[in-house]
Amino acid sequence: MPLSAEEIRSLQAKAKQIRCDMVDVTVWAGGAHIGGALSMTDVLTALYYHYLNLRPAEPGWPDRDRFVLSKGHGGVGFAPVLADKGYFDKELLKEFNHFKSPFGMHLDGNKVPGVDASTGSLGHGLSMALGMALGARFQKQTWRTYCLLGDGECDEGSVWEAAMAAHHFKVDTLTAFVDRNQMMIDGRTEDIMSLEPLAAKWTAFGWEVREIDGHDFAQIGEAIEGAQATKGAPTVIICNTVKGKGVDFMEDQVKWHYGSIDSKLAARAKASITGGVS
Amino acid sequence: MTEVTGTTWNVYDANTLTQAEIYGRVLCDLAEADPRIVALTADLARSTKIGVFQDKFPQRVFNVGIAEQDLFGIAAGMAKSGLLPFVSTMSAFASMRALEQVRTDICYQNLDVKIIATHGGVSFGQAGTTHHCTEDIAIQRALANMCVIVPADGWETANAVRAAVQRPGPVYIRLGRGFEPTHYENDDYGFEIGKAVTINEGTDITVIACGVAVYHAAEAAKLLKDQDGISVRVLDVHTIKPIDEEAILKAVTETRRILVVEEHNVIGGLGSAVADVIAASGKGCAFAKSGLPDCYSEVGYPEDLYAHYCIDGDGIVGTVRELLHREFEADEDWEDEF
Numbered sequence: 001m002p003l004s005a006e007e008i009r010s011l012q013a014k015a016k017q018i019r020c021d022m023v024d025v026t027v028w029a030g031g032a033h034i035g036g037a038l039s040m041t042d043v044l045t046a047l048y049y050h051y052l053n054l055r056p057a058e059p060g061w062p063d064r065d066r067f068v069l070s071k072g073h074g075g076v077g078f079a080p081v082l083a084d085k086g087y088f089d090k091e092l093l094k095e096f097n098h099f100k101s102p103f104g105m106h107l108d109g110n111k112v113p114g115v116d117a118s119t120g121s122l123g124h125g126l127s128m129a130l131g132m133a134l135g136a137r138f139q140k141q142t143w144r145t146y147c148l149l150g151d152g153e154c155d156e157g158s159v160w161e162a163a164m165a166a167h168h169f170k171v172d173t174l175t176a177f178v179d180r181n182q183m184m185i186d187g188r189t190e191d192i193m194s195l196e197p198l199a200a201k202w203t204a205f206g207w208e209v210r211e212i213d214g215h216d217f218a219q220i221g222e223a224i225e226g227a228q229a230t231k232g233a234p235t236v237i238i239c240n241t242v243k244g245k246g247v248d249f250m251e252d253q254v255k256w257h258y259g260s261i262d263s264k265l266a267a268r269a270k271a272s273i274t275g276g277v278s
Numbered sequence: 279m280t281e282v283t284g285t286t287w288n289v290y291d292a293n294t295l296t297q298a299e300i301y302g303r304v305l306c307d308l309a310e311a312d313p314r315i316v317a318l319t320a321d322l323a324r325s326t327k328i329g330v331f332q333d334k335f336p337q338r339v340f341n342v343g344i345a346e347q348d349l350f351g352i353a354a355g356m357a358k359s360g361l362l363p364f365v366s367t368m369s370a371f372a373s374m375r376a377l378e379q380v381r382t383d384i385c386y387q388n389l390d391v392k393i394i395a396t397h398g399g400v401s402f403g404q405a406g407t408t409h410h411c412t413e414d415i416a417i418q419r420a421l422a423n424m425c426v427i428v429p430a431d432g433w434e435t436a437n438a439v440r441a442a443v444q445r446p447g448p449v450y451i452r453l454g455r456g457f458e459p460t461h462y463e464n465d466d467y468g469f470e471i472g473k474a475v476t477i478n479e480g481t482d483i484t485v486i487a488c489g490v491a492v493y494h495a496a497e498a499a500k501l502l503k504d505q506d507g508i509s510v511r512v513l514d515v516h517t518i519k520p521i522d523e524e525a526i527l528k529a530v531t532e533t534r535r536i537l538v539v540e541e542h543n544v545i546g547g548l549g550s551a552v553a554d555v556i557a558a559s560g561k562g563c564a565f566a567k568s569g570l571p572d573c574y575s576e577v578g579y580p581e582d583l584y585a586h587y588c589i590d591g592d593g594i595v596g597t598v599r600e601l602l603h604r605e606f607e608a609d610e611d612w613e614d615e616f
Contacts, residue, residue, distance in 0.1 A: 121382050134340065158379075
């Protein structure tokens with residue numbers, strides 16, 4: 001069922017709160033991949049606050065939906081969501097990146113409740129997500145698997161090995177998102193290693209492809225519901241996003257792939273987020 | 279083929295079946311009892327001999343095509359979903375092509391994935407060096423959480439595969455390619471992961487071996503006994519990690535001379551693992567490693583390559599004779615300890 005106007009308003013408010021939390025964690029961590037965390041926030045918010053079937057009090061619940069953050073450097077954006085959902089105390093995030101903290105910038109599934117797969121090295125997540133989805137089907141379980149990839153990550157050949165196999169095995173319970181923020185560490189994707197025509201590539205690999213505005217909850221919801229209804233093929237949702245989304249001085253800036261912010265800059269960032277810049 | 283139903287499992291004759299064929303059959307037996315078991319391969323179902331499993335459990339085999347990174351990533355995801363994946367491919371691909379998936383997806387997450395790496399060492403000698411793998415023991419033993427087993431023959435392969443199911447976490451089992459000679463006469467000799475098997479008692483020198491080198495070490499021990507009257511202890515150290523420190527140190531104390539033989543680069547393999555144990559103990563001994571002398575392997579039939587790299591019976595005999603005359607600095611209190 002499409003998201004109602006009220007649900008959309010609620011998700012938008014939640015996304016603002018999560019973005020502010022990310023800013024805090026970036027300060028505590030001493031630096032983080034804030035740009036790509038901000039670009040994926042709305043998709044993550046839609047999943048964790050509306051679509052995923054979860055029991056935060058029971059992280060290992062066997063029938064939960066699975067989520068693999070294949071762009072593992074988005075950990076600074078993922079951890080606040082898990083804390084807010086109740087997987088662990090938000091106070092723990094003050095130790096992010098510190099000595100012996102369970103939280104490093106790439107989250108460890110064996111240390112952080114709610115993380116279904118340890119990721120960080122790019123190009124690994126889609127294969128693991130595919131394995132989970134195949135495992136569910138083999139065991140006649142009905143939970144779904146979602147995997148969020150970076151766009152630069154799609155340079156990795158292993159992404160396409162997994163893409164080929166997911167189509168071959170007709171795994172329609174697997175949904176991938178590509179956070180198409182157009183940027184990678186060294187510059188714009190199309191300058192460093194061109195991805196376009198990206199949608200056509202996924203189509204050629206046999207996937208059902210949807211291309212949306214990754215900051216528009218109505219579109220995000222419609223695409224996820226479309227993926228859930230698709231039979232016989234996996235779906236990829238290419239989410240056109242803005243790197244640094246919501247923070248005016250970070251938006252569409254390559255230099256904010258990874259950065260540090262002090263409390264003064266953090267206040268400015270939060271004002272930008274809560275001021276409704278969109 | 280001799281197929282005997284034992285008290286708890288079927289016995290497959292290692293004289294008529296290759297290590298990999300035995301693996302396929304043992305996996306069938308195990309899968310009968312354990313519905314979690316699935317088999318994965320990357321277009322090597324034939325070469326890795328899981329065809330028999332495929333015939334019996336077609337729904338439980340996943341062939342991902344020639345894509346080893348995907349192979350191990352999928353296995354990790356399946357293990358996460360509660361399955362027990364057995365992944366078979368050539369050791370070169372399991373240890374090098376897909377190393378990061380093995381390390382990060384499987385070992386780092388400490389997942390219950392069993393890797394059956396065929397064509398280890400120079401066992402596919404004719405194929406050329408791209409298809410040899412003389413680095414895998416070094417690579418795999420450096421991965422935290424990984425258990426590394428190099429069975430001596432088909433009998434030991436059956437034991438290792440059964441034991442791997444009982445052991446939580448990742449296990450790497452390295453096999454040869456074809457009809458490597460068989461050392462054991464059956465599988466009933468008390469195999470245990472992490473426990474060396476004393477093949478031959480001896481007091482003058484100890485030859486420590488794994489894989490096909492175990493057979494050759496046993497042959498060499500017989501020759502040395504008959505021709506030179508030398509008493510050679512032979513240890514089958516099938517588990518490279520966790521290694522049997524006790525058996526190694528007992529051998530050092532009791533024989534003072536150690537030769538390690540393996541189908542692997544002399545850097546990083548069983549020889550290095552044994553040297554670690556000896557160095558940490560502070561005990562002195564005469565010590566040598568036989569294997570590939572930090573080079574890429576020549577092409578040829580395995581038996582010719584084993585001879586070339588002195589890991590066959592004659593080669594081991596020659597190295598033992600040399601090592602028996604090598605001087606070393608013994609501890610002052612050694613005799614007391616002994």
